[in-house]
Amino acid sequence: MSSPSPSEAAYDRMRLRQWSRGRARSAGVDRRDLLRLITAASLAAPLLPAGAPAARAAVAPAGIVKPLPPEVFTVRGTNAETNFAALRGTGLLTPADRFFVRNHTATPLIDAADWRLTVWGDGLEGGPVDFTYEALRALPSVSRTAFVECAGNGRSFFTSQQGQQVSGTAWTLGAIGTARWHGVRLAEVLRAAGIGRRAVDVLPRGLDAEVVSDGTNLGRVRRPLPVAKALDDVILAYEMNGEPLPRDHGAPVRLIVPSWVGIANIKWVGDIEVSAEPLLTPWNTGLYRLFGPGHPPEGSAPLTRQTLKSAFELAPGASFAARRRHLLTGRSWSGGAPVRRVEVSTDGGAVWRRARLRDEPRAGSWVRWTADWVPRTTGPGVLLARATDRSGRTQPVTAAHNTQGYLFDAVVRHPVTVV
Ligand SMILES: Nc1nc2c(c(=O)[nH]1)N[C@H]1C(S)=C(S)[C@@H](COP(=O)(O)O)O[C@H]1N2
Numbered sequence: 001m002s003s004p005s006p007s008e009a010a011y012d013r014m015r016l017r018q019w020s021r022g023r024a025r026s027a028g029v030d031r032r033d034l035l036r037l038i039t040a041a042s043l044a045a046p047l048l049p050a051g052a053p054a055a056r057a058a059v060a061p062a063g064i065v066k067p068l069p070p071e072v073f074t075v076r077g078t079n080a081e082t083n084f085a086a087l088r089g090t091g092l093l094t095p096a097d098r099f100f101v102r103n104h105t106a107t108p109l110i111d112a113a114d115w116r117l118t119v120w121g122d123g124l125e126g127g128p129v130d131f132t133y134e135a136l137r138a139l140p141s142v143s144r145t146a147f148v149e150c151a152g153n154g155r156s157f158f159t160s161q162q163g164q165q166v167s168g169t170a171w172t173l174g175a176i177g178t179a180r181w182h183g184v185r186l187a188e189v190l191r192a193a194g195i196g197r198r199a200v201d202v203l204p205r206g207l208d209a210e211v212v213s214d215g216t217n218l219g220r221v222r223r224p225l226p227v228a229k230a231l232d233d234v235i236l237a238y239e240m241n242g243e244p245l246p247r248d249h250g251a252p253v254r255l256i257v258p259s260w261v262g263i264a265n266i267k268w269v270g271d272i273e274v275s276a277e278p279l280l281t282p283w284n285t286g287l288y289r290l291f292g293p294g295h296p297p298e299g300s301a302p303l304t305r306q307t308l309k310s311a312f313e314l315a316p317g318a319s320f321a322a323r324r325r326h327l328l329t330g331r332s333w334s335g336g337a338p339v340r341r342v343e344v345s346t347d348g349g350a351v352w353r354r355a356r357l358r359d360e361p362r363a364g365s366w367v368r369w370t371a372d373w374v375p376r377t378t379g380p381g382v383l384l385a386r387a388t389d390r391s392g393r394t395q396p397v398t399a400a401h402n403t404q405g406y407l408f409d410a411v412v413r414h415p416v417t418v419v
């Protein structure tokens with residue numbers, strides 16, 4: 001589901017009301033700067049064509065440290081998108097060397113031995129509490145398979161399929177990866193730090209550089225979590241797929257917030273404020289809300305859960321020999337509920353048939369699927385895949401527009417050629 005639960009929306013309306021009466025705090029950013037961001041968010045700037053940034057930036061961005069071979073990644077500004085074709089043959093888990101990277105600035109180098117996590121704020125019973133890397137690793141640990149997906153994943157299709165203007169990185173469908181994360185429950189750390197009953201918001205902050213956008217310093221990447229989510233299934237992860245967290249993915253420690261928008265999964269976390277007041281930052285005000293017609297001027301409630309999507313593990317424009325049997329493969333996922341069924345159409349949407357699911361559908365993860373195809377006629381064609389989740393939602397034909405192109409959920413038309 002793309003919309004937050006009614007209680008989350010009500011909580012947010014309260015947060016904004018309190019803010020306008022001076023009872024919520026803009027955490028680390030000027031009040032006027034926040035208002036300016038909210039106003040700017042309601043205007044969509046034209047999106048660069050999906051192919052253009054990649055063509056221009058053949059050179060890897062300096063900010064990402066792992067190799068970015070062009071057959072695996074498409075570089076977009078400071079970010080690297082996974083090419084879905086490069087996931088064919090990989091398992092349920094995305095290997096770290098194929099996992100997309102979304103950096104607001106650049107990957108920092110942090111030595112685990114010098115690293116500290118400081119938990120502080122007026123929502124604690126006592127003063128600030130520090131955890132070293134060793135202390136964190138000594139706490140009881142958990143493992144969890146979860147995808148991390150950017151809220152703007154699929155954004156370029158607002159423009160290429162729907163002819164609409166949106167601003168932001170022109171992702172196709174590869175701003176997602178699924179990994180096995182290992183670490184400590186955030187609840188464990190918050191309790192050890194003495195979280196009190198007055199706590200309402202929990203604000204983890206990254207150690208990467210401050211973000212400057214259009215001349216405004218937004219400060220370090222940070223986004224409040226309501227205390228209920230923070231105490232639920234959130235993990236402070238220090239391992240990814242059985243290895244220490246790689247540098248680009250938040251080493252030594254990052255948040256994993258299952259099913260929620262990528263931005264909630266703060267990398268390189270250095271401190272966590274526990275607040276008795278609701279908190280607002282650029283990442284839950286001007287950013288990561290829905291703006292535009294049909295939404296209030298201050299935007300929707302902040303985005304929480306991801307939506308429903310499907311992708312073929314295939315390059316755009318891939319070619320297939322006519323009258324041969326081909327195995328189409330892909331993946332579907334939803335932040336709302338486990339995937340229930342996936343259908344595939346090879347004739348532009350006239351006939352749909354069930355794909356075979358290769359994984360047991362689970363909340364917060366994706367499923368791999370396959371379908372056979374024997375193309376009969378040569379020429380250009382289009383492949384479609386559409387998922388339904390257990391909440392009953394099916395991917396629509398058109399996604400609801402919003403100025404920043406978040407939560408694209410429509411069926412994507414995948415062009416192919418039959419030769
Ligand atoms: N500190 C910090 N955390 C961050 C970001 C960032 O730039 N800095 N980017 C966020 C966004 S927008 C996304 S989509 C995910 C991407 O995680 P990944 O780079 O490990 O794939 O990290 C989130 N956490």
Ligand SMILES: [Mo]
Nearest residue numbers: 150151262263
């Ligand atoms: Mo993101």
